[in-house]
Ligand SMILES: NC(=O)C1=CN([C@@H]2O[C@H](COP(=O)(O)OP(=O)(O)OC[C@H]3O[C@@H](n4cnc5c(N)ncnc54)[C@H](O)[C@@H]3O)[C@@H](O)[C@H]2O)C=CC1
């Protein structure tokens with residue numbers, strides 16, 4: 581695949597191959613990145629990555645095209661301390677909170693791109709938001725976009741200030757949706773449905789509604805109205821859910837605000 585030629589030639593280094601690093605690596609390999617071009621640095625690499633032709637905990641190539649950092653923010657300083665100086669390598673981080681400035685300290689003059697993906701990346705359905713530093717050229721941004729498109733859609737941000745809110749919305753968001761499924765299933769059970777049936781109904785309702793929201797031309801608000809018959813069941817349910825004081829709107833505001841604030845704290849802790 582043309583997009584990956586530079587990585588195939590000069591190498592890609594992935595530091596941290598857990599849930600997010602692993603999801604990205606699976607996407608890149610599926611899109612044709614040469615396994616032998618990938619150096620994975622992770623002291624606790626899962627055994628399912630053995631025998632895939634990857635260079636595991638091996639010395640870094642002299643001049644890798646890309647360094648992808650996917651360790652927890654709290655581990656980032658340690659991980660950076662173990663890396664050699666890099667000259668002409670594009671540094672990409674997916675870590676929450678950790679600012680571009682902290683990578684510029686570690687790799688002066690390097691192009692740095694901060695990306696916030698999310699876990700549906702594991703099935704190629706993620707959304708990643710990205711922003712580069714002044715040294716990141718349009719070609720670097722295109723390269724990062726090609727990598728992240730292997731695991732879903734990509735949007736570009738106007739400023740790094742937006743990144744914590746992105747993290748609080750789409751980075752953490754899958755967890756909110758999983759909890760929505762849990763709470764809908766529990767509510768179905770409370771109305772007398774068997775647990776297994778309630779979970780299947782909740783899971784497929786969220787999956788189907790999500791797919792329709794992506795596929796349809798209408799806004800989610802119109803799709804919601806399409807479900808709602810005047811005086812019917814949905815209207816009765818939404819009266820609770822949409823209550824401006826006790827419903828989902830103020831709760832979701834507080835939820836995303838708390839996650840955004842935690843992203844800022846993680847950045848300030850550096
Ligand atoms: N899980 C998620 O939903 C998302 C995570 N992220 C970001 O991705 C990063 C990784 O998160 P997860 O994959 O969830 O964590 P994880 O715990 O699943 O993976 C982190 C990996 O880093 C490895 N590691 C620890 N110290 C290391 C070191 N010094 N050198 C090399 N590898 C080291 C660990 O062994 C582990 O395999 C975090 O910074 C997080 O903010 C971003 C978006 C979504």
Ligand SMILES: O=C(O)[C@@H]1CCC=N1
Pocket residue numbers: 676747751752
């Ligand atoms: O919880 C976290 O800090 C990471 C970042 C976004 C999703 N998981």
